[in-house]
Amino acid sequence: QIQLMQSGAEKKQPGASVKVSCKTSGYTFTSYGLAWVRQAPGRGLEWMAWISAFNGKTDYAQTVQGRVTVSTDTSTSTGYMELRSLRSDDTALYFCARSSHYYDHREGFDHWGQGTLVTVSS
Amino acid sequence: QFVLTQTPSVSGAPGQRVTISCTGTFSNLGAGQGVHWYQQVPGAAPKLLIYGNSHRPSGVPDRFSGSKSGTSASLTITGLQADDEADYYCQSYDTSLTGSVFGGGTKLTVL
Numbered sequence: 001q002i003q004l005m006q007s008g009a010e011k012k013q014p015g016a017s018v019k020v021s022c023k024t025s026g027y028t029f030t031s032y033g034l035a036w037v038r039q040a041p042g043r044g045l046e047w048m049a050w051i052s053a054f055n056g057k058t059d060y061a062q063t064v065q066g067r068v069t070v071s072t073d074t075s076t077s078t079g080y081m082e083l084r085s086l087r088s089d090d091t092a093l094y095f096c097a098r099s100s101h102y103y104d105h106r107e108g109f110d111h112w113g114q115g116t117l118v119t120v121s122s
Numbered sequence: 123q124f125v126l127t128q129t130p131s132v133s134g135a136p137g138q139r140v141t142i143s144c145t146g147t148f149s150n151l152g153a154g155q156g157v158h159w160y161q162q163v164p165g166a167a168p169k170l171l172i173y174g175n176s177h178r179p180s181g182v183p184d185r186f187s188g189s190k191s192g193t194s195a196s197l198t199i200t201g202l203q204a205d206d207e208a209d210y211y212c213q214s215y216d217t218s219l220t221g222s223v224f225g226g227g228t229k230l231t232v233l
């Protein structure tokens with residue numbers, strides 16, 4: 001079955017960076033894309049970024065562009081999201097999710113990871 | 123704050139029908155972009171309920187249905203059950219922002 005397994009919870013100080021991984025299984029990795037979505041405590045979902053696992057094409061939300069980088073390792077079917085210059089309002093549950101196509105993310109996200117809690121606090 | 127606008131909360135009794143709305147703009151739903159719906163139980167990851175306005179992934183009961191017209195979309199749940207109590211989010215693609223966007227979410231309470 002299709003699975004997206006994310007790395008464990010992280011606690012970081014303001015100004016630091018965090019890198020979250022998303023190891024996938026059960027499907028052909030390069031036939032789809034991976035999106036990253038976050039959810040601050042008690043808040044709604046916020047799309048952050050997307051990467052095509054086929055050709056590495058990326059899209060980033062304007063709210064985090066310049067601070068976030070997404071990447072993939074096709075040899076291990078794993079996606080990564082790195083967020084830099086962390087602030088307290090980056091504290092959130094971060095999800096990876098598979099997009100329905102490799103060429104864009106206009107058709108929704110059909111499988112999700114379990115989420116990784118990132119806490120930013122001094 | 124959210125590009126797609128949802129009513130914050132809706133409620134219904136078991137067995138009833140409820141409709142959750144999602145209002146967009148000319149640059150997303152009005153631009154012909156599809157709308158997708160997710161169910162999120164507290165503490166869990168979202169689950170795709172409807173994609174491409176009205177299509178159900180395999181395993182999603184036909185009690186859940188979606189529709190879209192112009193800049194508005196709706197999710198309808200019939201035969202409401204206790205375990206339908208969750209947060210529901212709409213999502214689309216915005217051509218001006220060149221990225222995916224979510225609604226603020228609607229909390230469904232089953233009375």
